[in-house]
Amino acid sequence: xxxxxxxxxxxxxxxxxxxxxxxxxxxxxxxxxxxxxxxxxxxxxxxxxxxxxxxxxxxxxxxxxxxxxxxxxxxxxxxxxxxxxxxxxxxxxxxxxxxxxxxxx
Numbered sequence: 607x608x609x610x611x612x613x614x615x616x617x618x619x620x621x622x623x624x625x626x627x628x629x630x631x632x633x634x635x636x637x638x639x640x641x642x643x644x645x646x647x648x649x650x651x652x653x654x655x656x657x658x659x660x661x662x663x664x665x666x667x668x669x670x671x672x673x674x675x676x677x678x679x680x681x682x683x684x685x686x687x688x689x690x691x692x693x694x695x696x697x698x699x700x701x702x703x704x705x706x707x708x709x710x711x
Contacts, residue, residue: 638685643693651698653709669706
């Protein structure tokens with residue numbers, strides 16, 4: 607796993623709920639449900655994601671994610687890609703819950 611991937615995992619680890627979209631970041635594309643690119647600008651992203659601390663704080667499709675420690679606990683597995691063109695989904699992380707935008711995951 608790259609340093610960028612580890613940083614994202616650490617960031618994701620601070621947030622995510624029980625009825626939320628529970629997400630696990632995998633090491634290989636073949637293991638992922640979705641390939642995800644992290645956008646620097648919200649205007650270019652398909653989804654604006656807020657990472658929650660507790661599973662009970664989010665609902666699936668709400669733009670609020672909860673990171674789980676094990677793949678078996680996840681609703682969705684994602685692989686972080688380096689280039690936009692490789693992604694199924696472009697996301698942007700927001701600082702406030704009110705900034706999150708609905709997402710199909």
